[in-house]
Amino acid sequence: MVRFENVGLRYGLGPEILRDLNFAIPAHSFQFLTGPSGAGKTSLLRLLFLSLRPTRGLVNLFGNDVSLLGKDDVAALRQRIGIVLQDFRLLDHMTTYENVALPFRVTGREESSYRKEVIDLLKWVGLGERMDALPPVLSGGEKQRAAIARAVIGRPQLLLADEPTGNVDPTLGRRLLRLFVELNKTGTAVIIATHDINLMDQYEARRLVLHQGRLHIYE
Amino acid sequence: MVDLGNERPQLPARARNQSPIVPRASIAGRALVAVVAIMTFLAAMTTGVVLLISASAAEWQSDVSSEITIQVRAAQNRDLDRDAATAADIARAQSGIVEVRVFSKEESAKLLEPWLGTGLSLDDLPVPRVIVARVTPGTPLDLAGLRGRLTAAVPSATVDDHRAWIERMRSMTGATVLAGLGVLALVIVATVISVSFATRGAMAANKPIVEVLHFVGASDRYIADRFFRHFLMLGLQGGLIGGGAAIFVFGFSESIATWFSGTPVGDQFAALLGTFSLRPTGYLTLVGVAVLIAAITALASRRTLFATLAAIE
Numbered sequence: 001m002v003r004f005e006n007v008g009l010r011y012g013l014g015p016e017i018l019r020d021l022n023f024a025i026p027a028h029s030f031q032f033l034t035g036p037s038g039a040g041k042t043s044l045l046r047l048l049f050l051s052l053r054p055t056r057g058l059v060n061l062f063g064n065d066v067s068l069l070g071k072d073d074v075a076a077l078r079q080r081i082g083i084v085l086q087d088f089r090l091l092d093h094m095t096t097y098e099n100v101a102l103p104f105r106v107t108g109r110e111e112s113s114y115r116k117e118v119i120d121l122l123k124w125v126g127l128g129e130r131m132d133a134l135p136p137v138l139s140g141g142e143k144q145r146a147a148i149a150r151a152v153i154g155r156p157q158l159l160l161a162d163e164p165t166g167n168v169d170p171t172l173g174r175r176l177l178r179l180f181v182e183l184n185k186t187g188t189a190v191i192i193a194t195h196d197i198n199l200m201d202q203y204e205a206r207r208l209v210l211h212q213g214r215l216h217i218y219e
Numbered sequence: 220m221v222d223l224g225n226e227r228p229q230l231p232a233r234a235r236n237q238s239p240i241v242p243r244a245s246i247a248g249r250a251l252v253a254v255v256a257i258m259t260f261l262a263a264m265t266t267g268v269v270l271l272i273s274a275s276a277a278e279w280q281s282d283v284s285s286e287i288t289i290q291v292r293a294a295q296n297r298d299l300d301r302d303a304a305t306a307a308d309i310a311r312a313q314s315g316i317v318e319v320r321v322f323s324k325e326e327s328a329k330l331l332e333p334w335l336g337t338g339l340s341l342d343d344l345p346v347p348r349v350i351v352a353r354v355t356p357g358t359p360l361d362l363a364g365l366r367g368r369l370t371a372a373v374p375s376a377t378v379d380d381h382r383a384w385i386e387r388m389r390s391m392t393g394a395t396v397l398a399g400l401g402v403l404a405l406v407i408v409a410t411v412i413s414v415s416f417a418t419r420g421a422m423a424a425n426k427p428i429v430e431v432l433h434f435v436g437a438s439d440r441y442i443a444d445r446f447f448r449h450f451l452m453l454g455l456q457g458g459l460i461g462g463g464a465a466i467f468v469f470g471f472s473e474s475i476a477t478w479f480s481g482t483p484v485g486d487q488f489a490a491l492l493g494t495f496s497l498r499p500t501g502y503l504t505l506v507g508v509a510v511l512i513a514a515i516t517a518l519a520s521r522r523t524l525f526a527t528l529a530a531i532e
Contacts, residue, residue, distance in 0.1 A: 051433075071529070072438055079436030089431050093242045105240075106437035150435070 001027045001158065001189055002048060007057030009043055018043060019213040021057070025191065027157070030184045032200045033193040035210030041193040042086070044210065045160050048191065049083050050074050062157070079107065082151030082188075084161040088143045090135040096146045097122065097131040103154040118153060125149050125179065126172070140167040148176060152183050159183060159190045165199055177202060240445045241428060246421040246453075251414070255457025256464070258410040259512040262403055263465030263505045269399035270501045276392035283381045283388075287316075287352050287360070293345035294375040302373045303348040309368050310352045315360040318353040403508075410512055411519040418450060418523040429528065443524040447517070454516030462509025469497050469505070 002025035009018040017040045025031070025048075033041055046052040047059060050066060059066045061077060069077070082103075090099045097118060098105075104114040122131050125145040135143055144167045151159060159180065165173035177199060184190045191208075194200065200207065207218040289310060291303045303321055310319045322330070327346050354360055362380055369376045422429065425446075432442050473496040479485030497505075 049434075072440075075433070075436055075438040077436075078434065081436075083434055085434075089427070089434060091240075091428055091431055094238045094240075098238050102431070103435040106432060106435055106441055108441075 001025055001062060003058075003060040004047075005058040005060075007047070007054045007059055009040070009047060009052065010055050016055070017213055018047070018054075018210075018215075021215050023208065023215055023217060025158070025189055027189055028184065028187055029206065030181070030190045030203070031192075031206040031208055033191055033208045033210065034195065034200065037195075039210040040213060041210055042162055044215075045083070045162055045191070045193055048158070048160055049081060050077060079103070079154065080157045082154065082156035082159045084144075084147050084151045084159075084164045086162045086166065088135075088147040090138075090143055090146055090150075092135050095132050095134060096127055096138065096142075099135065099146055100131075100149045100153055102150060114153075118149075121149050121153055122146075125176070141169070141172060144168060145172075145176070148179065152179065152188075155183070155186065156188055159188050161190070161192045163194055163196075164192060165194065165196060170198070173199060174202060240432070241425055241449060243449060246417075246424075246446075246449050251417045251450075251453050252457045252460070254413045254417075255410065255454055255512060255516050256460035258406050258413075259458050259461025259509050260464050261461075262406045262512055263462050263508045264468065265399045265402045265406070266508050267465060267469050267497060267501065267505055269396050270497060270504060272395045273392055274498070274501075276388055276395075280385055280388055281356070284385055285354055285356050286381065287354060287362075288379045288381070289350040289352065289369065290347050290377050290379065291350065291373055292347040292375040292377075297375065299348060302375065303350060306369055306373050306376045307350050309372060310350060310365070313352075313361070313365050313368075315355055315358040316352045317355050320351045320353075322349040322351070324348070407512070407515055410515055414450070414454075414516045414519040415523045418446070418520040419527060421446065421449075422524065422527040439525065439528040442528060443521065446524050447521055450520035451513075451517045454513040454520075457516065458509040458513030461512070462505060465509075466502060466505050469502070473497070 004021045004023050007018065007021040008016050010016045021044070033044065035041055043052065047054060048061075050061070050069070053067065062080060064073065064077065090096075091102070094102070100122060101111070101114060101118045104118075105111075119128070119131065122128055125148060127142060127145055127149065130138060130142055133142075135146070138146065144164065148161070148164055151161070161180065164180070165176055168176065173196070180190050180192060181203060192199075209216045209218065289306050291299065291306050293299045294302075307319050307321045310316055324346070327349055330349070331346065360380075362378065366378045369378060429442055432445075476485065476496065
């Protein structure tokens with residue numbers, strides 16, 4: 001589903017922060033992406049999400065060479081990818097419900113066709129009572145859950161999560177991990193970038209470890 | 220009242236999907252509406268004035284070109300009255316001339332009154348006599364033939380077909396129309412620049428929204444459409460206000476001209492500008508100008524939207 005061949009990334013004229021990445025993410029797989037701060041986890045996620053292009057090498061996503069993609073192709077591919085970012089990126093003028101429903105709304109679907117699905121998911125992540133609240137009044141944990149719900153609502157083929165349990169207590173962390181595992185069982189490939197050893201210990205999965213710009217894979 | 224308990228529908232009370240994707244308040248709307256309204260007003264006023272001047276000039280031209288003037292000057296050993304009568308007869312005999320009117324001595328004196336004042340005896344002055352001949356509109360007049368016959372019979376007669384005046388008027392009208400088009404072009408350019416700046420500002424203010432929309436897989440077209448709706452509405456509002464104000468100004472001026480008609484002021488005004496009123500097609504043109512400015516606003520913002528979106532990953 002995703003294939004990286006000799007991929008390198010540098011910002012401007014700076015040093016290469018990702019070097020010679022060679023790996024594949026198979027469909028239906030589950031993996032943790034870990035490594036020390038500044039190792040390039042977020043940059044790798046951005047490469048996977050097409051918001052960065054590699055400086056060298058080949059990135060193949062869903063059978064497409066990303067260097068050949070136009071903007072419309074990128075938009076279409078992103079509809080198959082869910083992403084949870086560290087800073088959540090919720091829209092402050094929209095309610096929690098509207099934020100979570102956004103991936104459906106931008107594809108032009110009727111609100112009545114996804115309403116139940118969105119409400120069910122919001123209840124599942126514990127935001128059933130907060131669906132009319134605006135993000136500025138949500139706690140950090142609530143924002144994180146809303147961001148996760150938005151990423152998974154469209155049942156993406158690939159889910160990318162950057163420190164998805166960083167702002168929640170261990171109990172909720174386990175619950176969210178279960179959500180990712182459930183999603184994985186329904187066919188979504190999951191990549192969770194995290195520092196949290198406890199989280200990784202809770203679920204047996206492949207580990208991609210970034211160290212000094214290189215990737216080491218532990219199956 | 221029945222307590223539904225857990226059976227209570229879990230749908231939120233207020234209707235869904237109400238928040239616009241791009242909040243209206245995030246776009247500096249009022250300033251842009253004001254700019255578009257002012258630009259539309261200026262464009263519509265310019266167009267209206269050009270239309271008025273063209274119509275008045277056309278009226279003057281048709282008035283002037285439907286007449287020729289024969290001037291018979293006094294000459295030694297010749298009877299001015301007889302010469303004038305001869306010239307009038309020759310003019311009457313000319314095909315294409317429908318009416319000939321000889322200005323009497325008193326009438327000629329009256330023509331000079333604005334320069335020489337009243338109560339002046341003109342008997343001692345060699346005041347020329349004026350003959351005005353009305354030409355059938357659209358008939359080619361053999362002016363050279365008429366001139367030849369007149370000078371043969373009355374050597375001191377000259378014929379003026381007002382061609383020089385018509386040419387001057389034509390060039391003046393042309394210059395006015397050109398100036399009007401120039402102002403219109405400047406207004407359009409200024410509108411495009413203002414709208415482009417406003418669009419860029421709105422996009423910059425809403426960059427986080429654009430990024431999130433990109434994250435959830437929205438295409439540039441979808442995002443541009445969300446912004447475009449706002450700018451189309453702003454353009455239409457501005458066009459409506461500016462165009463409406465211009466139409467009101469012309470309608471009001473027309474009413475004032477009607478109120479003053481018959482008074483000396485009104486008559487002078489009418490003499491200068493003809494009937495100060497736009498034809499129905501003129502008002503339609505003003506509406507067209509307002510629509511044009513609104514359309515330009517929309518197009519300029521659309522172009523800027525796509526250019527800005529292309530730069531945002």
